[in-house]
Amino acid sequence: MARNESRTDVLAGRNPVREALDRGDGRVEKVILQKGAHGSAIDAVRRMAKSAGVPVQVAPRQKLDSMAPQAQHQGIVAVIAPIAYADLDAMLSAIAPTLDDVRAAKPVLIALDGVEDPRNYGAILRSAVAAGAAGAIVPNREMAPLSAVAVKASAGTALRLPIARVTNLGDALHQLKERGYWVIGLADDGEDATTIWDYDWDRPVVIVVGNEGAGLRPRVRSSCDVLASIPMRGPAESLNASVAAGVTLLWASRRDLG
Secondary structure, three states: OOOOOOOOOEEEOHHHHHHHHHHOOOOEEEEEEEOOOOOHHHHHHHHHHHHHOOOEEEEOHHHHHHHOOOOOOOOEEEEEOOOOOEOHHHHHHHHOOOHHHHHHHOOEEEEEOOOOOHHHHHHHHHHHHHOOOOEEEEEOOOOOOOOHHHHHHOOOHHHHOOEEEEOOHHHHHHHHHHOOOEEEEEOOOOOOOEEOOOOOOOOOEEEEEOEOOOEOOHHHHHHOOEEEEOOOOOOOOOOOHHHHHHHHHHHHOHHHOO
């Protein structure tokens, strides 16, 4: 089956999905299998997705029909990212290969912990590019896909920022700490919490943004060196995830803005 022309972020059909998984370029965001569908092709795709660390979901046929309305999906649909994700080690080595380089360059990175809205995802990437961030890190599960919607929300800037996708974000954050980065989680922890205004950003940092509703997951939260909040004068309890990320990214990068 050919790529569905009406949804450039969707691949439909057994052979195209198998080929995309076999390429191993990290562009397959998730695989959706038709509920009740069986057979060797379905089993093969399920095994390939599991081996590649790609989430597999099961959905009624109507869901697959709506995702690929002009294609014979044969019970298999995949959501495809418009770009290939970077390998974390390769991305970090390209940014600053040694501990001395990290300390000298003081890069700013952004990590997203389960951001579910692709528009928020795209808006955060746009802010990261605007702030001069060196890269982004996202988990491969419970995360919005880097779909055409996300790229549009980023005004195309998502294509300019290296993005690494990892199996375990908590482990990745510990790896970053070993490389010399300080991990700052955005969280509203009351009046006694550190604020982004008070924190010393003159260092290599990773800013971690949590889920729109639940915030940072416990494992990710415990991996942070510091939890920081954004003080607000008005009666609003919190900011939208993408707005909070944008404010923090620009504040953290102000040392380079003059």
